[in-house]
Amino acid sequence: MPAPTVLLTGAAGRIGTLLRDLLPGYGHTLRLLDVRPVEGAPDAITADLADRDALREAVRGVDAIVHLAGISLEAPFEKILRANIEGTYHLYEAAREEGVRRIVFASSNHAVGHTPLPRDGDPLIPVGTPHRPDTFYGLSKSFGEDLAQLYWDRHGLETVSVRIGSCFPRPESVRGLSLWLSPADCARLVHAALTAGHVGHTVVYGSSANTRLRWDLTSARALGYEPQDDAEAYAAPIVAAQGEPDPDDPAQALLGGPFVTDPPIWPH
Ligand code: NAI
Ligand code: 15L
Numbered sequence: 001m002p003a004p005t006v007l008l009t010g011a012a013g014r015i016g017t018l019l020r021d022l023l024p025g026y027g028h029t030l031r032l033l034d035v036r037p038v039e040g041a042p043d044a045i046t047a048d049l050a051d052r053d054a055l056r057e058a059v060r061g062v063d064a065i066v067h068l069a070g071i072s073l074e075a076p077f078e079k080i081l082r083a084n085i086e087g088t089y090h091l092y093e094a095a096r097e098e099g100v101r102r103i104v105f106a107s108s109n110h111a112v113g114h115t116p117l118p119r120d121g122d123p124l125i126p127v128g129t130p131h132r133p134d135t136f137y138g139l140s141k142s143f144g145e146d147l148a149q150l151y152w153d154r155h156g157l158e159t160v161s162v163r164i165g166s167c168f169p170r171p172e173s174v175r176g177l178s179l180w181l182s183p184a185d186c187a188r189l190v191h192a193a194l195t196a197g198h199v200g201h202t203v204v205y206g207s208s209a210n211t212r213l214r215w216d217l218t219s220a221r222a223l224g225y226e227p228q229d230d231a232e233a234y235a236a237p238i239v240a241a242q243g244e245p246d247p248d249d250p251a252q253a254l255l256g257g258p259f260v261t262d263p264p265i266w267p268h
Contacts, residue, residue: 004063049087110138113256
């Protein structure tokens with residue numbers, strides 16, 4: 001399949017910025033969208049996910065969408081509802097109306113954050129593990145995955161839902177040593193998700209080939225993703241400063257880490 005023209009939502013954000021740099025190297029032509037201006041990109045579309053008319057215009061003529069826009073951490077329910085739940089719905093409706101073929105949806109480990117981490121000898125966490133969100137934020141990612149399934153089953157709109165681990169320039173915690181997705185591997189994975197053959201709705205985990213991996217990358221590799229990086233290269237100073245993970249500490253025993261143990265933000 002030839003490299004498609006892609007709308008990148010959330011283009012001003014952390015992952016949006018790295019994909020703006022790296023995806024053109026794979027031959028993709030990008031159209032950018034964010035609610036705030038995108039530095040160095042005067043042609044970027046400034047629009048909120050609540051603006052259906054702007055979304056419809058933004059998706060017109062693109063082959064695919066990489067949907068990163070939204071609140072990327074826990075927040076009051078009303079804010080998550082508007083940006084992540086309603087916003088993702090508006091984007092899928094615009095995509096359906098304009099005949100977009102595929103969406104790569106930035107889901108998160110927090111959609112399944114209450115899943116216990118496997119201990120030594122246990123199988124890796126499969127993509128089929130039930131949704132167990134750890135926050136309203138994680139709940140919005142579970143919703144996004146289910147929305148993607150609905151739009152595939154009802155409308156034939158394909159999605160790869162990528163449950164991203166921690167995508168930062170380098171891992172910063174012992175938890176990150178298992179969840180890290182390097183910027184270069186992030187671009188490799190998104191490229192694979194955009195260009196793989198038939199995907200229907202496919203859920204994958206998004207991380208590098210970390211020595212301390214706790215989840216199963218099989219479905220990501222099936223798209224053609226071949227991760228090249230391993231957080232272990234950064235492990236020594238992190239472990240020296242923080243110690244090895246304590247499997248009896250709730251913040252380290254469940255996939256969502258501190259999201260699981262932080263006090264909940266109730267609706268108000
Ligand atoms: P970020 O917070 O840096 O970027 C999100 C972008 O979305 C921002 O530029 C923001 O202005 C934009 N945005 C927010 N609400 C919007 C709205 N209503 N309309 C239009 N644009 C809006 O987040 P980051 O780290 O770049 O993450 C990108 C996506 O990946 C997010 O959906 C996040 O939940 C997901 N993700 C990121 C992980 C990471 O480690 N960075 C891990 C798991 C998931
Ligand atoms: C996420 O979903 C967040 O967007 C990101 O900022 C990190 O907190 C990441 O999860 C994580 O679990 O480390």
